[in-house]
Amino acid sequence: MNSFEPRVFSGVQPTGNLTLGNYLGAIKKFVALQDTNNCIYCVVDLHALTVNPNPEELIDGTRSIAAAFLAAGIDPVANIVFNQSRVHEHAELAWVFNCVARMGWLNRMTQFKEKAGKDRENASVGLFAYPTLMAADILAYRGTHVPVGDDQKQHLELARDIAQKFNNDYSKRIGDLQLGVPVTVGEETVNGYFPLTEPIIEGPATRIMSLRDGTKKMSKSDPSDLSRINLTDTADDIAKKIRKAKTDPEPLPGETDGLAGRPEAENLVNIYAALSETDMGEVLRDFGGQQFSVFKPALAELAIEKLDPLATEMRKLLDDSGYLDQVLAAGADRASAIARETMGDVKRIVGLSG
Numbered sequence: 333m334n335s336f337e338p339r340v341f342s343g344v345q346p347t348g349n350l351t352l353g354n355y356l357g358a359i360k361k362f363v364a365l366q367d368t369n370n371c372i373y374c375v376v377d378l379h380a381l382t383v384n385p386n387p388e389e390l391i392d393g394t395r396s397i398a399a400a401f402l403a404a405g406i407d408p409v410a411n412i413v414f415n416q417s418r419v420h421e422h423a424e425l426a427w428v429f430n431c432v433a434r435m436g437w438l439n440r441m442t443q444f445k446e447k448a449g450k451d452r453e454n455a456s457v458g459l460f461a462y463p464t465l466m467a468a469d470i471l472a473y474r475g476t477h478v479p480v481g482d483d484q485k486q487h488l489e490l491a492r493d494i495a496q497k498f499n500n501d502y503s504k505r506i507g508d509l510q511l512g513v514p515v516t517v518g519e520e521t522v523n524g525y526f527p528l529t530e531p532i533i534e535g536p537a538t539r540i541m542s543l544r545d546g547t548k549k550m551s552k553s554d555p556s557d558l559s560r561i562n563l564t565d566t567a568d569d570i571a572k573k574i575r576k577a578k579t580d581p582e583p584l585p586g587e588t589d590g591l592a593g594r595p596e597a598e599n600l601v602n603i604y605a606a607l608s609e610t611d612m613g614e615v616l617r618d619f620g621g622q623q624f625s626v627f628k629p630a631l632a633e634l635a636i637e638k639l640d641p642l643a644t645e646m647r648k649l650l651d652d653s654g655y656l657d658q659v660l661a662a663g664a665d666r667a668s669a670i671a672r673e674t675m676g677d678v679k680r681i682v683g684l685s686g
């Protein structure tokens with residue numbers, strides 16, 4: 333526990349179409365958290381450069397994530413909604429963190445290994461340093477809680493390691509400048525500047541899997557469009573993708589234990605649970621013993637009922653790009669005010685001018 337002011341921060345990268353995984357694993361949770369928290373939600377366009385998108389796609393992608401945030405119900409007045417590149421402190425703090433983080437820590441990141449593939453020599457330095465920018469995103473606001481899907485867990489552990497090393501390396505200076513807040517690690521409490529951020533990875537949808545392979549994460553970058561439901565899919569697309577989703581020949585079990593070793597069945601039940609805001613046990617109480625020929629149409633109907641209004645609202649918002657840009661710019665002004673203060677403190681702590 334630490335005594336920082338509670339603040340929720342999270343980000344979504346504007347590359348490719350948003351998927352049902354992004355929605356259930358992250359955006360839907362962002363919406364729920366806004367009722368009881370100060371929240372900052374960011375479209376991380378600097379991160380998108382690590383995969384080299386074309387400039388027009390990056391501009392459209394940024395607006396499209398902003399549209400998804402608003403269409404899902406995030407209130408941009410009660411919360412801060414903006415895109416990363418408008419607040420230069422993210423990149424500036426990331427540089428300081430590049431000098432705090434160790435090569436060994438970044439070398440262990442499984443997402444880098446997966447994305448770089450076999451040809452690591454040819455991966456960009458940005459892709460390697462991706463998690464230090466992510467730590468800067470959160471810590472520029474001294475964010476205490478970060479809602480994400482399961483795939484971001486390791487990156488958040490790294491953000492904690494960076495915060496902890498920064499606090500330890502500069503503890504004397506932080507104390508001298510009276511900028512410290514008590515931060516407790518295990519039995520020990522130090523005067524730290526950055527909180528050790530807590531991930532919020534909970535509920536049924538922390539890891540939505542591919543519709544074609546229940547052992548692989550549903551992802552924007554999967555070459556097969558049938559593997560995912562995009563938030564912009566039409567009702568017909570959604571129905572077709574669920575109909576074609578890979579399954580096994582057995583009926584659904586009556587209890588969750590019966591899903592062991594059946595990743596595709598488990599994934600579809602999990603999606604149903606997340607969309608209907610229940611749990612898998614509840615879904616199996618209703619559908620246990622049924623064949624997929626019964627379950628799939630019910631799931632398609634539910635998915636369309638929940639996602640179609642979202643897609644319609646997103647399309648409406650995307651028709652008014654001026655409005656979206658205005659929301660992002662206004663959010664960035666408010667974000668800048670906080671990040672500027674943090675960066676000013678960090679510069680004093682580490683001995684930089686400005």
Ligand code: TYM
Pocket residue numbers: 341342343344345346353354355356357358359376379465466467469470478479480481482483484487537538539540541549550551
């Ligand atoms: P990104 O853009 O890949 O994904 C955005 C959010 O969606 C979640 N997610 C999933 N959840 C469940 N099942 C899935 N199949 C699935 N696919 C994606 C992700 O876990 C994430 O929460 N590095 C981050 C963006 C980022 C960020 C940050 C997040 C940059 N800075 C600071 C939090 C705090 C990313 O690429 O997410």
